[in-house]
Amino acid sequence: MDQKRAWLLVFAVFLLLTPKSAALSGMLVSVSIDHSSAGSRELIKVYGKVSDESGSPIQNALVSIQVDNPNGSTVHVALVYSSKDGTFKDEFSLAMGSPEGTYTIYITSSKLGYEDYRTKISFTLLFPDFSLLVSPSSLKIERGGSADCAVTMISKASNLTVELQVSGFPSGVEGSLNPSFITPSRASKLTLKVSSSAEVGSYNLTVVGVGGGITRYAPLEIEVIEGESFGFNVYLASILAASLAAGLAASRFRKRRIEAREKRLDREYLAYARAVAKLEELKARGEIDEETYNRLCKEYEEKLGKRG
Structure with missing residues (x-):
């Protein structure tokens, strides 16, 4: 029995003194990662x-x-085997709201007859949040005209793609985006066209961006x-109406003057002509109606007739 124990002791000492690496081959592991947005x-x-090693x-x-x-919290653990060509693959996903920053992947490869191989690789995760910027954010557009503005995206995620839309168009106003998809390095041009029949006034549009499961506005x-040409035509029309009114008043004035040549009546007829011209101008601008115009003209004529 003592001899058996002695042999066991010698064998144990032999195992302790024998270099472990002498019986195991070396192993190498190469690792790479890829990450992309998939919805949210x-x-x-x-x-x-x-x-x-070879x-x-x-x-x-x-x-x-x-x-x-x-x-420092573990968020994923997996065990996979290498294939015939030595390759392996694993994939996992991180939900929106996970901590942003540097994630570390620890790799340990084991096989009987080989030394374990350990390595690690890191990647930085920034979730694809973004904001939209429209420049300029306010535009004045003439009826029958058009204007452009730029839509850009601000995001930490360089690989994020956002689809753009515009809502809130009033009647007579339309817009087009070129392109309709943008990235942090590529802006879009929004062209707005206003028809000549669009109503004058202020309107609020909304540019909508959708990407990475997020919607931003x-x-x-x-x-x-009013366009300059339209305003000029209105001005000419008012001048023409005033000229016609003045001509009509002058005609009436000349008729009255033939009937009465007195100096006092001339001044009164001139005042009457000016008053009628003013009424004609107000009527042409739509500031008084036909009934008011006729009534005031009649009153002026009656007053003038009594004085004559």
Whole structure:
């Protein structure tokens, strides 16, 4: 019995003194990651390859994957095996609201006859939140005219794509976006066209952006104003109406003057002509109606007749 114990002791000492690495081969693991937006989540894919020291692939190696968030909490654990060509793959997703910052992936590869291999790789996660900016944010557009403004996106996520729309168009106003999809490095031009029949006034439009499961809004105020040509035509029309009114009053004045040549009546007829011209002008502008115009003219004529 003592001899048996002695042999066991010698064998144990031999195991302790024998270098472990002498019986195990070396192992290497290469790792890469890719992440992209998928709706309201961020999809992360982990790729890798297990090989020996000579570069030959190692099949059926057990690969342990652990992912820690920026706070140090483990958010994902997986066990996968390497394929015939030594490659392995794993994927997971992080929901909106997960901590932003640096995530660390710990990789451990094991197989009988090989030394365990440990490595880690990190990636930075910024969720695709964004804001919209319209410049200028207010426009004055003449009836029958058009105007442009730029729509840009501000976001930390460089790979985010946002679809744009515009709502709140009044009758006679339309718009087009070019392009209708934008990224943080690419703006869109919004062209607004106002028809000649659009009503003058102020209107509030809304630019809507949808991307990464998020919807954001930006206001745009437009004011439809009279065009210069339209205003000039109105001015000419008012001048023409006033001229016609003055001509009519002068004709009446000359008729009255033929009937009475007295100096006093001339002054009164001139005052009457001016008053009638003013009434004609007010009528042409629509500030008095036909009934009021006729009534006032009649009153002036009656007063003048009594004095004559």
